[in-house]
Amino acid sequence: MGKGNPFSFRRSSSSSSSSTTRRRRTTKKVGESSLLLSNQSANTPSPSSPANVGDVREPAGPGKPMVVAVAKPKKKAGGARLWMRFDRSGESELFECDKSTIIKRAGIPARDLRILGPIFSNSSNILAREKAMVVNLEYIKAIVTAEEVLLLDPLRQEVLPFVDQLRHQLSRKNHFNTSGTQGSHQLALRDTESNLPASGRWLPVTETADGLQAELPFEFQVLEIALEVVCTYLDSSVADLERDAYPVLDELAKNVSTKNLEQVRSLKSNLTRLLARVQKVRDELEHLLDDDEDMTQLYLTRKWLQNQQSETLLGGVGSNSHTNSAHHLRRLSSVKSVSMLTSINMSDNDVEDLEMLLEAYFMQLDGTRNKILSVREYIDDTEDYVNIQLDNQRNELIQLQLTLTIASFAVAFETLVAGWFGMNIPCRLYDIEGIFQQFVAGITAVSFLLFLLVLGYARWKKLLGS
Known part of the structure; x- marks a missing residue:
């Protein structure tokens, strides 16, 4: 091949030899790194040992570089x-x-x-x-x-008020149930066990031992506390809104200014957001009240007791069944749970307790919503009043503008006559002595009379107020 040929075999061989040299150097470096890592793994303790925590330094010897191994921290889930x-x-x-x-x-x-x-x-x-x-x-x-x-x-x-109230209510009810109902609980257990025949079906118990009122299940106690805290919070928010709304609206009715309008705009935005929050909770309760199946599914204690009863009946009938039933009964926190356990087969679709609970808070939320709507109606009434005031002022400005327009028309007539006589046209009136004052007074009187005529016509057509 010639010297000037770009595809010379000599150039290709030189480049291939240089790439071969680089590959050899890379292979050498990789071999040294693997040897270094193998020495480090041989001299470094296991990861489970305490020495592996933090930095581990291996002392450097003659001809041996220092190796530093950093333990990676464990990632948080x-x-x-x-x-x-x-x-x-x-x-x-x-x-x-x-x-x-x-x-x-x-x-x-x-x-x-x-x-x-x-x-x-x-x-x-x-x-x-x-x-x-x-x-x-x-x-x-x-x-x-x-x-x-x-x-x-x-x-x-x-959330802290809900936590405090939940802890207080559950602790108080647990203390009351453990201290004041031990004798009645034992009597209810004996009555319950006596109502369990050999067939394994639970018979209804008319009343608990001491005639105590039925207590809500555990899940409804929690739901009641949550609804109470939320309703109280929304009521307090509505009270704060009412306290801030009425003075601002009264001030706007007295003085329509940019500052007062901005305060009312902010107040209306807060009212809209608060109404949406109350409406969401109210709609959820209304949805539950309209669907008995959903309310039935909320009876978690009832379903849990049904499962326990099924396990008890499958485990055997007799003394073992009575023992297991009493064991599960003791885990309940109230006499209501005992009475509910004895009437499971009769009240599977009974949602009266939950319905009364939800209806009470639904009515409370409905009252809160009505308060918000009353504030919004007051805002709308104030806005209507302000709009009436602005319309009245606008009408007064229009009447003033119309009056000035009529006056301008009368002055324009007088100016027109003056312009006619201001031309350099020969006229015999110029030669009459003292005619200027009389002529000016005459055209001024005619202009004023024209103004009164047009103004009377506007009043006759009710374009101007009295």
Whole structure:
């Protein structure tokens, strides 16, 4: 090949030899690195030993470089959130866990747990599942089962009143039930066991031992506390809104200014947001009241007792059945649970207790909504009054403008006559002595008379007020 040929075999061989040299150097470096790592792994303790925590330095010897191994910190599990657990006795504990743990523990699908997330923070939902009830009311996000409550983000400032009230109510009821109803509980157990025939079917008990009033199940106690806290919070918000609204609206009615209009605009925005929040909770309660099947599914204690009864009956009839039944009965926290256990087969579709509970808070929310609507009506009335005032002022300005227009027309007539005589046209009136004053007075009187005629015509046509 020639010297000037770009495809010379000599150039290709030189480039291939250089690339071969680079590959050899790279292979040498990789071999040295692997040898260094093997020496380090041989001289470094196992990861389970305490010496592996932090930096591990191997002393350098003659001809041997120093090796530094940095232990990687363990990554924190993603998606872990703070929860608080309450049991029937009011005992609580804080813990952090991820979604999968909560799903397995409460037995709910993943989509229900998403409702408690920040995306649905402004929604209100009460969902019934097989073993749990998902409650999402304003800032209260909880999963309620027949035995415990799992509360999300319990350290938020808005959730702390609910935590305190829940702890207080559960502890007080547990203390009352354990101290004041021990004798009646034992008597109710004996009566319950005497009403269990050999066929294994539960017979109804007319009344508890001491005639105590029936108590709500555990899940409805939690739901009642949540509704009470939410309704109280909404009522206080409406009271604050009313206290701020009426003075601002009265001031706007007296003086229509930019500052007062801006305050009313902000007030109306707050009212709209508050009305939407109240309406969401009210609609959720109304939806539950309209569907008896959903209310039946909310009876978690009843379903839990049915499962316990089925296990007891399958386990055998006789002394073992009575013993297991008494054991499960002792886990209940009230005499109501005993009476409900004895009448399971008769009251599977009985939702009277829950219906009365929901109706009470539905009426309270309806009253709160009516207060907000009354404030909004007062705002609308004030706006109508202000618009009437502005229309009146606008009409007065139009009348003034019309009056000035009539006066301008009369002055324009006098100016027209003056312009005619201002031309350099010969006229015999110029030669008359003292005619100027008389002529000016005459055209001024004619212009004024023209003004009065047009003004009277406008009043006759009711274009101007009296």
